[in-house]
Amino acid sequence: MRLSNLYTKTIKNNPSDEQSLNAQLLIRAGFIHKEMAGVYSYLPLGKRVLDNISKIIREEMNNLGCLEVQMSILQPKEIWEITDRWDDKKVDIWFKTKLYNGQELGIGLTHEEPIVDSLKSYIDSYKSLPVYVYQIQNKFRNELRAKSGLLRGREFLMKDLYSFSESQEGHRKFYEKVIKSYQNIYSKLELGDFTYRTYADGGIFSKSFSDEFQTISPIGEDDIYVDEVKKIAINAEIYNDLNLKKLSLDKSSLVLKKGVEVGNTFSLESKYTDALDLYYTDKNGHKKSIIMGCYGIGVSRLMGVIAEVFADSNGLVWPNCIAPFKVYLISVNEDPKSKQKTEVIYKLLTQKNIDVIYDDRDVRAGEKFADADLLGIPYRVVVNQNFEDKQVELKHRKQNKIEFVQFDRLESIIY
Amino acid sequence: MRLSNLYTKTIKNNPSDEQSLNAQLLIRAGFIHKEMAGVYSYLPLGKRVLDNISKIIREEMNNLGCLEVQMSILQPKEIWEITDRWDDKKVDIWFKTKLYNGQELGIGLTHEEPIVDSLKSYIDSYKSLPVYVYQIQNKFRNELRAKSGLLRGREFLMKDLYSFSESQEGHRKFYEKVIKSYQNIYSKLELGDFTYRTYADGGIFSKSFSDEFQTISPIGEDDIYVDEVKKIAINAEIYNDLNLKKLSLDKSSLVLKKGVEVGNTFSLESKYTDALDLYYTDKNGHKKSIIMGCYGIGVSRLMGVIAEVFADSNGLVWPNCIAPFKVYLISVNEDPKSKQKTEVIYKLLTQKNIDVIYDDRDVRAGEKFADADLLGIPYRVVVNQNFEDKQVELKHRKQNKIEFVQFDRLESIIY
Numbered sequence: 001m002r003l004s005n006l007y008t009k010t011i012k013n014n015p016s017d018e019q020s021l022n023a024q025l026l027i028r029a030g031f032i033h034k035e036m037a038g039v040y041s042y043l044p045l046g047k048r049v050l051d052n053i054s055k056i057i058r059e060e061m062n063n064l065g066c067l068e069v070q071m072s073i074l075q076p077k078e079i080w081e082i083t084d085r086w087d088d089k090k091v092d093i094w095f096k097t098k099l100y101n102g103q104e105l106g107i108g109l110t111h112e113e114p115i116v117d118s119l120k121s122y123i124d125s126y127k128s129l130p131v132y133v134y135q136i137q138n139k140f141r142n143e144l145r146a147k148s149g150l151l152r153g154r155e156f157l158m159k160d161l162y163s164f165s166e167s168q169e170g171h172r173k174f175y176e177k178v179i180k181s182y183q184n185i186y187s188k189l190e191l192g193d194f195t196y197r198t199y200a201d202g203g204i205f206s207k208s209f210s211d212e213f214q215t216i217s218p219i220g221e222d223d224i225y226v227d228e229v230k231k232i233a234i235n236a237e238i239y240n241d242l243n244l245k246k247l248s249l250d251k252s253s254l255v256l257k258k259g260v261e262v263g264n265t266f267s268l269e270s271k272y273t274d275a276l277d278l279y280y281t282d283k284n285g286h287k288k289s290i291i292m293g294c295y296g297i298g299v300s301r302l303m304g305v306i307a308e309v310f311a312d313s314n315g316l317v318w319p320n321c322i323a324p325f326k327v328y329l330i331s332v333n334e335d336p337k338s339k340q341k342t343e344v345i346y347k348l349l350t351q352k353n354i355d356v357i358y359d360d361r362d363v364r365a366g367e368k369f370a371d372a373d374l375l376g377i378p379y380r381v382v383v384n385q386n387f388e389d390k391q392v393e394l395k396h397r398k399q400n401k402i403e404f405v406q407f408d409r410l411e412s413i414i415y
Numbered sequence: 416m417r418l419s420n421l422y423t424k425t426i427k428n429n430p431s432d433e434q435s436l437n438a439q440l441l442i443r444a445g446f447i448h449k450e451m452a453g454v455y456s457y458l459p460l461g462k463r464v465l466d467n468i469s470k471i472i473r474e475e476m477n478n479l480g481c482l483e484v485q486m487s488i489l490q491p492k493e494i495w496e497i498t499d500r501w502d503d504k505k506v507d508i509w510f511k512t513k514l515y516n517g518q519e520l521g522i523g524l525t526h527e528e529p530i531v532d533s534l535k536s537y538i539d540s541y542k543s544l545p546v547y548v549y550q551i552q553n554k555f556r557n558e559l560r561a562k563s564g565l566l567r568g569r570e571f572l573m574k575d576l577y578s579f580s581e582s583q584e585g586h587r588k589f590y591e592k593v594i595k596s597y598q599n600i601y602s603k604l605e606l607g608d609f610t611y612r613t614y615a616d617g618g619i620f621s622k623s624f625s626d627e628f629q630t631i632s633p634i635g636e637d638d639i640y641v642d643e644v645k646k647i648a649i650n651a652e653i654y655n656d657l658n659l660k661k662l663s664l665d666k667s668s669l670v671l672k673k674g675v676e677v678g679n680t681f682s683l684e685s686k687y688t689d690a691l692d693l694y695y696t697d698k699n700g701h702k703k704s705i706i707m708g709c710y711g712i713g714v715s716r717l718m719g720v721i722a723e724v725f726a727d728s729n730g731l732v733w734p735n736c737i738a739p740f741k742v743y744l745i746s747v748n749e750d751p752k753s754k755q756k757t758e759v760i761y762k763l764l765t766q767k768n769i770d771v772i773y774d775d776r777d778v779r780a781g782e783k784f785a786d787a788d789l790l791g792i793p794y795r796v797v798v799n800q801n802f803e804d805k806q807v808e809l810k811h812r813k814q815n816k817i818e819f820v821q822f823d824r825l826e827s828i829i830y
Contacts (some may be wrong), residue, residue, distance in 0.1 A: 005480065007546040009537050033533040035487045036520075039535055044548075065420065067459040071449045073488070073553055074570050095489075095512040097522060099569075100559055107512060107522065118448040118456055122424050131422045133459075135802075138488055138553070154514075155489050194630055264799040326754075 001325070005358045006030075008043050012373050021219070022304040023149025025316050029374050031307075031324075038146025038154035045375070046303070047326035050157060053299050054136050056321065057159050060181040064174075066132040066161055071114050073138065075106035079113040083275045084188025093141040095154075107140045112268070112294060115162045116276045125165050125281045125327050129183075129290070130174065134161035136299060141259050151260065157299040164273070164290050166280060171291040175265060177293050182213055182263050185297065189306060190319040191215050195262060197222050198233040199247055203266065209247070210266045214259030217309050222261060225254040233259070268292040296394055307376075316376025325357040326414055328377035331366045332384045333393045339370070345392065345407060349381075352411045373397065379414050406409070416740070418774045421445075421507055425457050425786050436507050437719040438564025438729050443634045444789050446722075446739075453569035460790070461718070463739035465572060468714050469551050470605050471736065472574050475596040479589075481547040486555065490521035493529040498690045508556040508570075522555045527683070527709060530577045531691045540696045541581050544705070545589065549576035551714060566634070566675065571712040574828070579688070579705050581695060586706040590680060593710050597678050600712065604721060605734040606630050609769025610677060611648040613639050614662055618681065624653070624662075625681045629674030634725050637676060640669040648674070675720055683707040692765025694705055722791075725813075731791025732813050740772040741829055743792035747780040757798045760807065760822055764796075767826045788812065794829050 008030030016033070018024045023040075026032045031046035042050055058068070076098075077248065080086040087104070088094060095107040101218050108114075115133060122128060125332045146154050161178065165171035179197060186195040194216040199209040214224050214233060223236035227249060234249060236256070244251060270289035273279070293383045310317040316374075320326065327349060331342035346358045357377065372380045372395075382393040391404045405413060420681060425446030433439045438455075441447045446461035473483070487514055488511075488708060501521070503509060510522040517742035522531075530548060537543060552571045560570050576593065580586035594612060601610040611629040614624040629639050638651035642664060649664060652669070685704035688694070696774070697703050725732040735741065743765060744755035746796045761773045772792065775785045787795045787810075797808040809828065820828060 004542075007481070007537050007543060030537070033536070035489065035529060036491045039487045039491075040488045041487050041529065042485040043533070044484055047483050047485050050485065068462050069420070069459055070457040070462050070465065071657050072454045072456050072570050074450065074454045074555070076451045076454075097510040097512045105510075114456065118458070119422070121448070122422050122445070123428070128422060133422075140489070142515060237727075260581075281491070284443060291751060301604065391588075 001231070001355075001357050003357055003361055005154060006357070008045065008104055010374050017359045018149065019147050020149035020304075021153065021311060022308040024308055025311055025374075026149070026304075028235060028238070029316055031316075032064060032150070036154075038152065040150065040153065040155075040300075045324040049318065049322050050299060050389055052322035052324075053189070053302055054157075057185055057297060057299065058136065060185050061159070061161060063136050064132065064177055064181055066134045069115075069133050069135050070137060071108070071111045071118070071135055073108045073140070074355075075108050075114060076156055077104050077106060078274065079117050079195035080106060083113055083272060085113070086219050087331075095285055096141045108137075109141050110294075111135070111160055112162065112272045112292075113276065116272050116278050116292070119164065120276070122162070123278060123280055126283060126288075126407045129164060129280055130170060131164040131300070132161065132174070134159060134295075137415045143271070150300050150307070151170065153300060156301060159297045159299055161295040163293040163295070164278075165293075166282070166288065166290065168291055171267065171293055175267065175293055178293070180213060180331040182297070186213060186257055186262065188321055189302065190321075191306070191309070192260065196224065196226055196231065196233040196259070198212045198235055198259065199243070201238050202234040208263060208267050212259075212261050215262050215305055215309065216257050216309075217260050217305070218258055219305075219308055220258035220260040223310060224257055224259040226247075226257050227253045227395070229253065229256065233257075244314070253258055262302055262305055263295075263297040265295045266293060268294055310376075310399075314370070315374030318376040318378060320378045322375065323355075323378050325355045325377050327356040327379045327381050328353060328375065329358040330380065330382045332366065332373065334362070335336075338383060338387075341387050345383060345410075346380065348407070349410065351372075354411060354414055381410065416770075416806040418570050418772055418776055421772070422445070422684055423460065425789050433564065433724070434562050435564035435719075436568065436726060437566060437723040441564070441719075441722055443792070445732055445814065446731075447565070451569075452521065453558055453567065455565065455568065455570075456506055457707060457715075459540070460739040464712060464733065464737050467737040467739075468604070468717055469572075469574070472600055472712060473551065474518065475600050476574070476576060476638065477547045479547065479596055481549045484530075484548050485548050485552060486523070486533070486550055488523045488555070490523050490529060490568040492519050492521060492797050494532050494691065498523065498528055498687060500528070508558060510557045512556045521612055522553055523552075524556050525552070525709075526575055527577065527687045527707075528548060529787045530742040531687050531693050531707070534579065535691070535693055538579070538693060538695055538705070541698060541703075544579060544695055545580045545585060547576065547589070549574060549710075565715050565722070568715060571716060574712045574714055578708040578710070579693075581703065581705065583699070583706055586682065589682075590682065593708075595625060597680070597710075601628065601630075601677065603736055604717065605736075606677065606721070606724070611639065611641055611647040613650055613674065614658070615679070616798075617655050623682050624658075625679060625734035627674075627676050630720055630724065631672050632720070633673055634720075634723055635675040637674045639672055639674040640664075641672050641729035642668045643670065644668065648672075667727055675774075677720055678710075678712040679716055680710045681708060681711055685698060688768050699827075703719075709758055717730065725757055725791075727815075729785070730789030733791040733793060734747060735793045735830060737772075737793065738793050740770045740792050741792045742769060742771040742796055742826045743787035743790065744771050744773040745787065745795065745797045747797055749761075749777070756802045760796065762827075763822070769826060796825065821828055
């Protein structure tokens with residue numbers, strides 16, 4: 001893509017109404033637009049990142065044998081009253097609205113109830129189980145305060161997976177598979193080395209622990225105790241001798257760190273399935289409870305976390321796999337011959353299906369360099385006098401390393 | 416995919432609370448789940464169809480050089496007050512909600528205002544124009560009645576494109592390109608032969624006509640006059656001698672038909688851009704108005720229209736390009752040898768990247784045949800005694816035609 005075709009522009013100064021680094025950088029670089037506190041629109045560059053993260057998550061979910069659905073955002077209150085999650089005194093983050101006849105509706109904040117309800121038409125016997133369904137969808141939370149950019153939104157993109165198993169054993173087996181999938185996702189996003197499976201409170205439903213995935217970062221809002229050798233952590237909220245013993249964790253190997261939550265997995269036992277009257281009949285004709293799990297990853301939150309943890313003083317630094325473009329192409333000289341050479345490189349890379357953004361603007365080279373950095377594009381390719389030797393200058397954004405490479409070798413370096 | 420891995424099942428009887436054929440069939444076949452009147456969730460099969468339609472539309476938009484964005488669903492009222500589209504007396508289909516501090520929010524029904532507002536950070540000179548942005552996103556309309564299934568939803572998936580041009584000439588040129596794109600889309604969806612570009616009221620903003628795309632069908636709510644030779648139509652609402660003359664249409668060649676609207680395109684002049692203070696500076700340094708267009712296609716509505724217009728007495732009939740699966744594979748005999756042969760065909764087709772649903776259930780062949788028809792899968796492949804001659808039975812759902820083919824020829828027939 002030619003930069004002249006991209007309508008967004010970089011902004012020099014930080015927006016005055018943003019406190020969080022992720023929102024500041026993403027707005028300055030033209031990835032997002034603030035509609036109001038906690039509500040952002042995704043502009044072309046931001047949409048590409050969001051899609052790239054979604055694609056990685058979707059592949060992992062499909063590999064697990066999960067089926068993708070799209071539940072409605074508008075929610076009838078009846079199913080939420082059954083589980084006692086409608087009343088604002090019980091769940092204080094609902095956005096609610098009304099039909100013209102006065103009937104109250106909720107605006108989806110999660111989807112346990114409607115998913116269970118939709119399964120009632122289909123699940124009867126053990127032959128129908130297990131069921132694994134997920135969606136990637138906007139969710140809404142009426143947060144009192146929203147000052148963390150994409151980290152805590154009033155509207156945000158979420159992957160939510162729900163599992164339905166006939167036994168604790170079957171549930172547990174799948175649950176651990178999801179944990180592995182989540183670890184794959186964080187590894188692909190280059191967060192793996194400092195993202196910890198973290199034991200947390202199982203909530204009121206479950207005697208077992210729940211799991212969070214916590215990325216170590218000073219921006220984190222959670223205190224977690226990390227065992228760096230075992231690659232496991234425990235949330236400070238449940239840090240006590242009894243739990244340490246249960247989890248075979250040794251106090252002396254644990255270090256207190258700040259973590260930002262990038263995913264969670266819950267065993268819900270049969271709380272929702274029983275309440276909404278979803279049972280199955282086993283091989284012997286007996287009516288049995290269905291064991292449910294739910295597994296969340298905030299897609300837009302991940303975009304915010306990644307923006308923030310990898311950023312340097314020059315701007316964003318995207319991991320290759322989710323960068324909006326792989327290559328930022330620049331010609332330092334404005335003469336026709338240089339431009340023509342740059343066009344050659346542009347075509348060469350584009351033909352190899354490498355996503356290139358070609359800065360064809362009529363501005364100083366310094367401005368182009370600054371924008372390449374701010375946008376966080378992994379490879380900056382500069383066409384200059386070395387072109388005569390069939391060489392271009394290649395800068396690796398992350399390592400801040402510059403090398404000269406033969407341009408027919410470019411595609412073997414860029415991944 | 417094996418049918419045993421798909422949790423949805425077909426339902427014999429029509430749901431008692433649905434009047435429209437599209438909702439009846441899509442619910443019976445397990446494509447959608449009704450949450451409330453006008454609000455449906457998309458189950459795995461339905462999600463696939465929706466994604467396939469979106470993909471076709473997205474390709475056409477990208478080919479036009481449009482950039483994809485994702486605007487927020489939550490809307491601040493201020494920008495809508497400026498254009499006088501906030502008050503319920505002016506726009507009576509808003510769903511509205513509130514922050515805890517009492518601040519009113521809208522739930523997006525369209526996105527002219529926020530799109531224009533977001534461009535204010537970026538558009539200044541003629542060099543920034545034109546801009547073409549689109550999104551594929553859930554929209555919300557507080558409809559009084561919603562009895563038409565996916566044809567008129569309170570929550571629905573929509574592609575909306577917005578164009579910003581520096582002159583009427585530039586606008587008109589792009590507008591006609593969009594018309595061509597829309598025609599490509601309807602052709603790909605196999606609606607082309609009976610979908611008409613239809614002149615309609617330009618609204619209060621424009622002296623020119625707007626365009627609707629109307630698919631001829633008895634389910635249509637619009638009266639349109641069709642010129643079948645010129646492949647053009649005029650909405651009955653603006654059918655008068657003056658307009659016929661303007662459009663060079665001849666009364667004697669026009670036939671009155673029922674049409675269902677499957678897209679529309681509007682010239683908005685500079686109504687919204689002026690109101691929201693989005694201008695540009697031309698080459699001579701003069702401040703100029705920006706000419707805007709908006710272009711909609713209801714993705715979920717299209718799914719409903721296609722479900723309804725192609726259905727026959729046995730169920731759904733999907734066009735190949737959007738069918739959730741291309742092939743419905745059945746073994747008529749349950750003996751191990753027949754099953755093994757069916758597995759061979761399943762692997763063969765799957766390896767060729769053909770989407771196959773393999774009915775591996777332990778039910779009568781008649782039930783499988785009925786489900787293959789109801790689901791509307793384009794090709795039904797039956798493995799029976801002819802397998803000894805390396806032949807399978809191939810049924811074309813649409814033509815209701817059965818032939819016997821060598822199974823190594825299957826992939827050349829299926830597209």
